[in-house]
Amino acid sequence: MSLKVKQNTQAQVVYKEVPLQDRISVKGEELTKPKDSCWEEIKTAMLLFAVIAVGAANRIIYKIVTTPMGNYSYFLGVFNGFAYVFLYGFILLYRVKSGIVPKSQLGYVWKTSGDPKVCWDRIPPLKYFIIMGAMDGLGTILGLISAPHIPGPMLSLLGQTIVPFSIICSIIILNAKYTYWQIFSAMLVLAGGTITLLPTLRNGFNSELFYSIITALASLPGAISFACKELVFQKRKKRRP
Secondary structure (H helix, E strand, C coil), X not given: CEEEEEEECCCCEEEEEEEHHHEEEECXXXXXXXXXXXXXXXXXXXXXXXXXXXXXXXXXXXXXXXXXXXXXXXXXXXXXXXXXXXXXXXXXXXXXXXXXXXXXXXXXXXXXXXXXXXXXXXXXXXXXXXXXXXXXXXXHHHHHHHHHHCCHHHHHHHHHHHHHHHHHHHHHHHCXXXXXXXXXXXXXXXXXXXXXXXXXXXXXXCHHHHHHHHHHHCHHXXXXXXXXXXXXXXXXXXXXX
């Protein structure tokens, strides 16, 4: 069963056959509903839940693994680095062979752009990937070193300091603009991380407080890396024909 929907143009009236199951009503008017929109929303919600669940499980396993390793937990960061190279390298190779990733994207990192008189612009975009890798590695190492010395709940709470750090880095690197509510929300996250440190201040400056500060600061390199990733996406979008 279908319905004829009236569409007005500048010079004529067009009638279009629309299935009734694809109709939605907005302020008394009949409009067409995109197919599979409901499924896309469900899929997005499922992926969001999966990210939250996997992230929580990752934090728990992170604490379980780093505690018995003690001062040698940074070896775990080295192992993670090699694992990322092989895993993501294999995925990238498959996507290139399948034609999902065009080879022009691989050559992008070697092509210079901008003003040739500026020393920074003469360096190809590979510079951003080097910065991203260095910042990700630094953040991981700092987190692994401090994780065995602080409680698990505090480890998760202090990790949220990446939110205000990301805002600061995006303002500096990307010239991003934020509303007062967004800044206020980031300040709430920062205040929550500060409150978690209050119990450790009762005994003065101790090792737990020191490693808690290191854990909070470990989010800063990750925030710089996120801002650089977004910068690369923006520059790539501008150069795309």
